[in-house]
Amino acid sequence: MKLAMTLLASSALGLVAGAIDAQDTEMAPCENCSNELTLVxxxxxxxxxxVKAYAxxxxxxNPGVSIIWDESSAESTAKMRAMTQAGNVTWDLIDALASDNMRMCDEGLIQSVDIDQIAAPAPDGKPASEDFGELLISDCFxxxxVYSTAFGYRTDMVGDTPPSSICDIFxxxxxxxxxxxxxxxxxxxEWxxxxxxVPKEEIYNVLGTDEGVARAFKKLDTIKDQVVWWTAGAETPQLLADGEVVMGSTYNGRLFSAIVEQKQPIGMLWDMQAFDLDGWAIPAGVPEDRLNRVKHFLRFATDTQRLADQAQYISYGxxxxSSAPLVGFSDVLGVEMAPHMPTDPANSANVLIYDYGWWADHRDDLD
Structure with missing residues (x-):
């Protein structure tokens, strides 16, 4: 519960408009640095x-530097295991879910970091560790x-009473x-x-038993013949746009793009949205010149302004x-971002907060 309150508080939106600010017009040069950076x-x-807010x-x-993008974050743990075993880690920096980060950290696949050395202080001088607070859920994170996995539905396919409860999916x-x-x-x-x-506060206790897991899968069996399974976040918005599904889960930012930017006939079901964290992980054993470039990039990409800038383009907190007061009306998209944020009070009356430790212990078995 304490983490839940921290998520809400640290990502609550301020009232100050967050216009893109060229805060850094110059940077200290990167000493002994590779000029190529592979981001996952x-x-x-x-x-x-x-790309727009950071890269x-x-x-x-930093003219002369090139960034190569790899879109494999969904498979980051498995691929890091394989590359580590082969002794050929080609990635420099991974964007990973908190639960995946914890697994990779436990297995020694990624490096522990001193956040106060990696990230710049807040504008008021507070160290980064204080600015991020309890969202530092792993030594490697x-x-x-802050984002959520929530449901979108086709507004023209649900009749006069659109879904309002997570249980409507069943x-x-x-x-x-x-x-x-x-x-x-x-x-x-969990859903x-x-x-x-099962009451929300008992979810992980029940799922910690064989009977609880069987019960969850039995409930999923009731709709399995009507399920289209997705592996990439962009799939559900496309399935909804094409009318191939009546409702579907995906990351709230993907649904935001479909609704606000593409004007698709899609509505949001926020009930029991699953709050989660996403962040950077540095692979273990990155050569010194590549590691120096990673640290140079991270100091820029994780500063107060840059994190606020990302919220100009997508509805993630x-x-x-210190970034929260800089987020408000998006000059880029021409909309107030607050109603589209998972942390907005109107959207977060009933949320699911992961037990990260539980998933770190059970993820491989359940996968």
Whole structure:
């Protein structure tokens, strides 16, 4: 619960408009640095927001440097294991989910970091460790955004009473049609056990038993014939746009893009949205020149202004407390961002907060 309150507080939106600010017109040069940087991310609108908020401004200040993007974040743990075993790690910096970061950290696949050496202080001089606070959930984790996995639905396919409860995804009679669900247990088993009558505060206790896991999968069995499984966040918005599913889960920022930018007939179901953290991880054993470039980039990309800038392009909350007051009306998109943020009070009345430790212990078995 303490982490839940921290997520809400640290990502709450301020009232000051967040116009893109060329805060850094120059940077200290990067000593003994590679001029090539391989970043691993998720593709789609989220990666686009990173390109615009971090990469393009960084490259402008560092001519001669090139960034190579790899869209393999969904498979980061498995690929890091394989590259480490082969002794050929080609990645420099990974954008990873908090739970994946914890697994890779436990396995020694990524480096522990001193956040106060990696990240710049807040504008008021507070150290980065204080500015990020309890969102520093792993010794290897450099927090970037708060996001959620939520449901979108076709407004023209749900009749006069659109879905308002997460359990509506299991109601095939009221809402006939295909559903899109991510092809992994996380989120799905929590929603299933909750909609099978388990109180939210008991979810992980029940899922910690064989009987609880069987119960969750039995609930999912009730809709499995109507499920389209997705592995990339961009799939659900496309399935919704094409009318191939009536509702589907994905990252809230992907749905934001479909609704606000593409004007698709899609509505948001925020009930039991699954709050999560996403951040940077540095692979273990990165050569010194590449590591120096990574640190140089991270100091820029994780500063107060840059994290606020990303919220100009996508509806994910920044992880620094000092960034929150800089987020408001998006000059880029021409909309107030608050109503589209997972942390907005109107959207966060009933949220699911992961037990990261539980998933770190059980993820491989359930996968």
């Amino acid at each position: 991310s998720w593709g789609g609108s989220y990666q686009d927001s990173q 393009e401004p960084y490259l402008k200040l 450099i927090p970037q955004i 109601d095939l009679q009221k809402y006939p049609g295909k559903r899109a669900l991510e092809k992994r247990p996380i989120n799905n088993v 299933a056990i909750y909609c099978d009558g 920044p992880t620094r407390k």
